[in-house]
Amino acid sequence: MDLAQLLSIGQVAERTGVATSALRYYEAEGLISSVRTDGGQRRFRRDTLRRVAFVRVAQRVGLSLEEIREALDRLPSGKAPDKADWARLSKAWRPLIEERIATLQRLRDELDSCIGCGCLSLKRCSLYNPGDGARRLGSGPRYLLGDDPSSVGGPLG
């Protein structure tokens, strides 16, 4: 472990564009790790940059930090991951992204037919009772729209 090629938190922040506070938070959450200098300051291995990049991209895909942590845990521990390791992780997102695209397309199409009928009816309209895996689109609690559909009654007019 040549200390010289390790990075300070400020260097990681500058090169990833992620605030030092966020990096400390990521470490606390187990997404990245560091060694300490004699004085107690963090020093990160260079592959931490890629880890952080992975985290940010994964967030764009819509994953929570918890989910991302689980994904990262599957990397070979100890030794720095190679291209194939990263590729394997990234590949796992594809179905997720596809699913989200499909969900939005359904939403769009159903919205069109709702514009057609002008309804937004709770009973008829599948917009309101999504059977699909909408997951966390937009913020808010995860049980959003996930309620018992049988409780939803008749038309709105």
Add this chain to the structure above:
Amino acid sequence: MDLAQLLSIGQVAERTGVATSALRYYEAEGLISSVRTDGGQRRFRRDTLRRVAFVRVAQRVGLSLEEIREALDRLPSGKAPDKADWARLSKAWRPLIEERIATLQRLRDELDSCIGCGCLSLKRCSLYNPGDGARRLGSGPRYLLGDDPSSVGGPLG
């Protein structure tokens, strides 16, 4: 205003599948409104059901309650909105949804090329420096990934 055809908060909750606490919250936020009985209980007009449905669908599109409130404010005040009014509002979402779909498709395609090169490089990879309006995908604070891109440095290796 025939009190008889107004709905109690429990009735609205049951027919929309939205908790009474959420409905009270929506009212506090100006998304819906009610009249009060002599005893002080809320009574909602029937078109509140459609308003609530609109809110939930808009959330699925990814809008914040604030944005939804602004949209609802454009409805004719006082008189109950007709089909055309609702259609006009819903129509406004289309470009938004299209944009989100396009964003995800870009993300997917770029992810493919990143898998190809195995990079996830901060410099080369547009995944990491999104120029698009990714808005709020997934939950979390809104300044997510909204940092100054110029601060992002070189390759990760």
Add this chain to the structure above:
DNA sequence: GACACATTTCAAGTTCCCTTGAGATTGGGG
């Protein structure tokens, strides 16, 4: 060795979208 800037920890604050709980009051069926 001094100086400035970076870094440390820890607690608390922020935003969004609600939920939960306590304690008091109301409304409608028998």
Add this chain to the structure above:
DNA sequence: CCCCAATCTCAAGGGAACTTGAAATGTGTC
């Protein structure tokens, strides 16, 4: 008229992903 379920208000909690602030300590440079 009575009673219990429904509703009321208000304050506080909760989780995700951080940020901010304070007070102390480390590090690199001249």
